[in-house]
Amino acid sequence: MKKWLQVLLLIALGVFVGFVNGFLGAGGGMLLVPCIIAILKMDTKVAHATAILIILPICVVSGVIYAIQGSFDFEVFLPCLIGTVIGGVLGTFILSKLKNDIITAIFSLTMISAGVIMIVKAVA
Amino acid sequence: MDFLWYLLIAVLSGVFAGMGMGGGTFLIPLITLLMNVEQNVAQCLNLLVFVPMAIITIIIYAKQKLIDFKNWWIVSIPACVVSTLGVLLAVNLSGKVLKIIFGGFIAIIGIVQIIVLIIKFIKQKKKNVKMAIK
Numbered sequence: 643m644k645k646w647l648q649v650l651l652l653i654a655l656g657v658f659v660g661f662v663n664g665f666l667g668a669g670g671g672m673l674l675v676p677c678i679i680a681i682l683k684m685d686t687k688v689a690h691a692t693a694i695l696i697i698l699p700i701c702v703v704s705g706v707i708y709a710i711q712g713s714f715d716f717e718v719f720l721p722c723l724i725g726t727v728i729g730g731v732l733g734t735f736i737l738s739k740l741k742n743d744i745i746t747a748i749f750s751l752t753m754i755s756a757g758v759i760m761i762v763k764a765v766a
Numbered sequence: 767m768d769f770l771w772y773l774l775i776a777v778l779s780g781v782f783a784g785m786g787m788g789g790g791t792f793l794i795p796l797i798t799l800l801m802n803v804e805q806n807v808a809q810c811l812n813l814l815v816f817v818p819m820a821i822i823t824i825i826i827y828a829k830q831k832l833i834d835f836k837n838w839w840i841v842s843i844p845a846c847v848v849s850t851l852g853v854l855l856a857v858n859l860s861g862k863v864l865k866i867i868f869g870g871f872i873a874i875i876g877i878v879q880i881i882v883l884i885i886k887f888i889k890q891k892k893k894n895v896k897m898a899i900k
Contacts, residue, residue, distance in 0.1 A: 698816075
């Protein structure tokens with residue numbers, strides 16, 4: 643792939659992922675990984691690691707703007723911050739012990755049901 | 767009591783995040799559905815909660831030389847600029863509309879992942895059959 647095309651695709655990817663991640667407050671990393679693998683011919687592990695670096699400044703910027711707009715709630719934030727760090731450490735240990743496809747299937751089915759419930763609840 | 771529930775939900779989504787499966791797309795629906803937190807508050811929360819874990823993870827990965835430091839900013843800089851537009855749009859929409867869009871988004875991600883899994887499963891089976899014939 644020509645260098646200029648690669649740069650153009652990366653900028654377009656940034657625009658897309660930035661919008662989604664700001665608008666929905668999540669999902670940027672999931673969209674990034676397959677795209678940077680395709681554009682930069684990266685190894686999956688490198689793509690996962692690099693996606694975190696790409697997403698971090700986006701999360702800081704959009705998180706702070708949400709907070710300025712009045713969406714920050716410290717009483718929810720504190721327990722969630724502690725919980726996420728504990729869970730994150732646990733997750734890295736569990737990862738090596740469980741079969742990946744089964745987790746992906748459970749995760750996907752949970753996402754589908756959660757998504758549908760959210761829509762139904764919002765419409766009803 | 768709420769504190770413990772939040773903690774429990776966050777541990778669960780943190781586990782998924784630690785496994786590299788997008789914990790955020792898990793934390794937001796759980797916390798809005800089970801705890802009745804506003805959608806925009808949950809989204810703000812998810813973005814900020816990610817920051818400390820991300821910093822730790824980046825340091826670990828950088829030491830293992832798993833990060834491409836050459837190109838990341840080409841994606842990240844335009845993303846940061848545009849993300850502000852996304853936030854401003856989100857906070858100006860009604861929580862109901864935002865919930866519907868978010869619900870649709872995670873359901874689609876789930877469906878795509880299931881399809882990818884099924885394709886992988888079928889390929890594996892075909893491969894096994896070929897091996898058996900040989």
